[in-house]
Amino acid sequence: MRDIALGQYYPANSVVHRMDPRSKIIIAVIYLVGIFFINTYTVYLATILLLLIVVLMSKVPLRLVLKSVKPMLFLILFTAIINLFFTAVQDKPFVIDLYFRKWTVSNIIFEARWGFLHFGITWTGVNNALKMALRLVLLVMGPSLLTLTTTPVTLTDGVELLMKPLNIIRFPVHELALIMSITLKFIPTIMEETDKIMMAQRARCADFDSGNLFKKAKAMLPVLIPLFVSSLRRAEELAYAMDSRCYRGSKGRTKMKILRLKARDFLGLLFFAAFLFLILAIKYNWLYTWFSISFLSRLV
Amino acid sequence: MPIIIENLSYTYSPNTAFSHDALKNISLTVNDGEYLGIIGHTGSGKSTFVLHLNGLIKLTSGKIIINDIDLSKKYDYKKLRSTVGIVFQYPEYQLFDETVEKDIGFGPKNLGLSKEEISYRVRTAMEMVGLDYQSIKDRSPFELSGGQKRRAALAGVIAMHPKILILDEPTAGLDPKGKQNILDLVKTIKNASNATIIMISHNMDEINQNCSRIAVLNDGQLKYYMKPEELVNYGREVEEMGLELPTPAKIAQNLREQGINLKKGIVKQEELVDEVIKLYKGVQN
Numbered sequence: 407m408r409d410i411a412l413g414q415y416y417p418a419n420s421v422v423h424r425m426d427p428r429s430k431i432i433i434a435v436i437y438l439v440g441i442f443f444i445n446t447y448t449v450y451l452a453t454i455l456l457l458l459i460v461v462l463m464s465k466v467p468l469r470l471v472l473k474s475v476k477p478m479l480f481l482i483l484f485t486a487i488i489n490l491f492f493t494a495v496q497d498k499p500f501v502i503d504l505y506f507r508k509w510t511v512s513n514i515i516f517e518a519r520w521g522f523l524h525f526g527i528t529w530t531g532v533n534n535a536l537k538m539a540l541r542l543v544l545l546v547m548g549p550s551l552l553t554l555t556t557t558p559v560t561l562t563d564g565v566e567l568l569m570k571p572l573n574i575i576r577f578p579v580h581e582l583a584l585i586m587s588i589t590l591k592f593i594p595t596i597m598e599e600t601d602k603i604m605m606a607q608r609a610r611c612a613d614f615d616s617g618n619l620f621k622k623a624k625a626m627l628p629v630l631i632p633l634f635v636s637s638l639r640r641a642e643e644l645a646y647a648m649d650s651r652c653y654r655g656s657k658g659r660t661k662m663k664i665l666r667l668k669a670r671d672f673l674g675l676l677f678f679a680a681f682l683f684l685i686l687a688i689k690y691n692w693l694y695t696w697f698s699i700s701f702l703s704r705l706v
Numbered sequence: 707m708p709i710i711i712e713n714l715s716y717t718y719s720p721n722t723a724f725s726h727d728a729l730k731n732i733s734l735t736v737n738d739g740e741y742l743g744i745i746g747h748t749g750s751g752k753s754t755f756v757l758h759l760n761g762l763i764k765l766t767s768g769k770i771i772i773n774d775i776d777l778s779k780k781y782d783y784k785k786l787r788s789t790v791g792i793v794f795q796y797p798e799y800q801l802f803d804e805t806v807e808k809d810i811g812f813g814p815k816n817l818g819l820s821k822e823e824i825s826y827r828v829r830t831a832m833e834m835v836g837l838d839y840q841s842i843k844d845r846s847p848f849e850l851s852g853g854q855k856r857r858a859a860l861a862g863v864i865a866m867h868p869k870i871l872i873l874d875e876p877t878a879g880l881d882p883k884g885k886q887n888i889l890d891l892v893k894t895i896k897n898a899s900n901a902t903i904i905m906i907s908h909n910m911d912e913i914n915q916n917c918s919r920i921a922v923l924n925d926g927q928l929k930y931y932m933k934p935e936e937l938v939n940y941g942r943e944v945e946e947m948g949l950e951l952p953t954p955a956k957i958a959q960n961l962r963e964q965g966i967n968l969k970k971g972i973v974k975q976e977e978l979v980d981e982v983i984k985l986y987k988g989v990q991n
Contacts, residue, residue, distance in 0.1 A: 599799075605762050606800040609792045610862060611784055611816035628812065631802035635848065 416554045421670060422464035423555045427564025429671035434552045436678045440685045441544050446505045449688055450540050456681065457547060466554050474550030475543055482542045486535040493531035500529035505688055558590035563665060580656030588644070596637065603632050709736040709759065709870065709902070714768035716754055728754040730926040732768070736919075741896060741903045743913030746923035747948050752906045753795075755923065756872045759904070760790045773869060788817050791868030795875045797859035801847035806837070806858050809847050813866040824865075831865035832858075834898065835891060853884050857891070864895060870902040871895065877912060889915060914952035914973055922949070935971040954978040 417423075422430075444450055461471055475482070500513040517526035553561065566583035573579055604614065607628045614625050687693050716729040728751045736742050746752050757763040758770060761783060770777040773789050794800065803809035807828055814824045832839045835857040842850070847858055856876075863871070873892065877885040893916055896903050907913050913920055914934050922930040922937070924947045930937055937944065938955040945951065951959070958972040958981075966985065972978050 602794065603800055605757070606792075606794045606797065607812075608762055609760055609787060609794070610813035610866065611787050612812070613816065628800075628802045632799055636799055 414554065415557050416466045416470055418465040418555075420463060420465040420555070422460060422466075422551075424670070425555075425674060426665055426667050426671045427556050427560045428568055428665065429667060429675050430552055430556060431561075431564050431568060433674055433678045434549055436682050437548045438545060440678075440682045441541055441548075443682075443685050443689045444541070445689050446503055448505050449685060450537075450544075453544060454540075457544065457551075461551060464551065464555050466551065470554060471547055471551055474554075475546050478542065478546050482539050485542065486539040489535035489538050490527065490531045491525075493528055493534055495524055495526035495528055496530070500533070502529075558587055560663075562587035562590070563661070563663070567665060578656075580659070592640070595640075596633070599636060600629065600633060603629050708738055709773075710769070710771040711735070712769040714755075714758065714765075714770060716751075716758070716763065716766060718754075728926050729758075732928045734921060734928060734931050736902060736904065739900050739902055741916050741918045742905070743917035743920045744904060744906045744923060745908060745910060745913055745920060745949060747908055749925075750923040751926040752923055753874060756792065756874060756904065756906060759870070759872060760792045761786050762792075784817065788866055789868060790870045790872065791863040791866050792872040793860055793863050793874065793876060795878055797863075797876075798852070798855035800862075801855060801859055804846060805844050806832075806847050806850070807843035810858060810862045810865050813862055817866060827865040827867065828861075831861040834864060834895060835861045836887075837861065853880065853887070856880070856884075856888070860888075860891070867899070868901060870904065872904045872906075874906045875908070876905065877907070877909075885912070892916070908949070910950050910952045914954075922947070934973040938971060938973055 441453065444453060458468075461468055495514065495517065497512075497514055499510045502509040502511065511529060513528045513530060515527045515529060515532070517524075519525070556564075562583045565586060566579055569577070569579045569582070608614070612625065612628055614622065614629075616622075617625070712733050714729055714732040715727070718724070718726045718728055732755065744752050744755065754763065758765060758777075759772060761777060761781075765777045768778075772786065775781050775786050775789070777786070801809050803812060810828045810831055811824045814827050819827070828843070829839050832842070837854060837857055842854075842858075847855060850858060860876070871892075876892065877888050880888065889912060892903060892905065895901065896916075905913065905917065917934065919932065920930070920934055920937050921928060922944065929943075929947070930940060934952065938951060941951050941955065941959060950956070952973050954975045954977065955973050958968050958978055961982075962968055968981055968985065972981060
């Protein structure tokens with residue numbers, strides 16, 4: 407229950423921690439978009455290296471960042487296995503593309519036929535499985551580094567400021583940010599409460615672990631209902647507490663910490679923009695096209 | 707059959723930066739029918755200790771034998787949990803079912819008892835905690851008052867007919883009258899079922915009222931395990947742990963410091979009153 411790393415801040419004094427949450431969020435978005443456009447293993451390797459460097463810079467133990475993958479491990483393995491075994495078996499040559507070099511190999515590694523069933527493992531399958539797994543792992547690790555190096559409060563501040571332009575169309579930015587920060591702040595509390603209630607029901611011989619999925623879901627009712635009841639009670643208490651301290655929404659509300667972008671923020675943003683550009687350039691062969699065009703134009 | 711605990715230790719998140727020794731080498735034996743009080747301030751390991759007795763925390767080092775069930779070997783969870791009932795702090799937060807009757811019947815139902823037996827147990831448990839069966843059984847547990855909720859939750863554990871009943875700060879958050887009611891109720895349960903009672907508290911007066919022995923936990927260690935009248939001899943040490951002596955013992959201590967010659971080992975209120983009256987009469991004569 408306590409293994410979920412999301413929303414768990416790891417305090418340390420590092421450049422990554424000190425960065426403005428806005429630039430960190432934008433960098434995270436750039437990174438996530440970039441991952442979807444990676445198409446060769448060379449770039450995957452470069453991205454992993456980049457991530458490792460950022461982890462080193464952040465002084466967060468690598469173990470903690472890796473731990474964030476743990477809850478997703480089943481999903482990752484599941485998609486990888488599906489990709490491995492259920493890619494259509496086709497006997498056309500497979501190209502291993504490392505951008506600067508290419509090899510062509512025969513596609514089928516293993517093949518079997520039983521009547522109508524045609525089953526096989528192909529290089530295409532291995533390739534798909536590996537890329538999918540890499541992509542998922544990278545997708546999970548990046549944002550978890552963001553939450554590990556940024557406190558929920560700062561993170562919400564960043565989101566609020568980034569979304570401020572939406573105020574023009576009367577979108578309740580501040581309220582949304584508040585909802586987000588309350589949610590993040592109460593995750594540990596509610597986890598603890600879940601633990602307690604589960605223990606109390608276990609003491610009354612409740613069985614959460616056996617039976618089929620339907621039975622298990624039903625067995626969770628004695629935990630979920632008290633959890634909802636206490637969450638509602640807690641929400642009410644929190645509302646009273648905020649009311650009694652004269653909270654009245656975003657209007658005229660000032661910030662205690664005013665965020666300012668510094669040189670490191672611009673440097674980071676610039677670097678990741680270049681990173682995204684490079685990935686896109688490699689994916690769509692821009693470099694090749696441009697070089698050949700300039701080369702040709704010189705010839706003419 | 708008694709509870710035997712030998713060299714029980716427990717560490718939270720071992721081998722990490724957050725590792726924390728919650729229990730250190732605890733050994734004690736609780737006799738049948740005993741009313742044991744466990745006292746210690748927040749973080750002393752009281753709750754971790756009792757969670758072990760119910761198998762809710764897996765035994766990692768040491769030995770626990772309860773009613774011939776050896777917790778260090780493979781054992782039947784249901785059997786253990788029907789032997790040892792545990793009432794958690796703020797037990798009213800565990801209520802969940804549509805009606806009070808169903809909620810109290812949750813434990814017995816999980817034990818696989820027959821419908822008649824469940825219904826009988828629910829009725830008797832409700833009567834014991836002072837909830838009127840006919841008028842309350844079909845109400846939602848969430849409609850009850852605070853005190854009634856706690857009684858209903860208590861009934862939910864009693865209905866499992868535990869031979870050992872553990873209560874983790876059963877009076878927390880109640881007004882003085884409600885506190886006394888719960889303490890009286892625990893006594894009634896004890897007299898009716900002759901169960902072994904283990905009560906956690908950080909209020910010495912509550913424990914002093916009924917307990918036959920007191921275990922003092924501090925920083926995961928068992929500091930004292932003795933009768934209340936013996937414990938008062940360690941008044942200073944107990945107070946250094948941030949705990950208070952029972953009020954009668956404190957008064958007796960103050961009187962002694964004023965030069966009044968009271969006998970040692972006074973813990974109960976009646977005892978103190980008797981002694982003072984005796985002395986007063988002696989002075990008058």
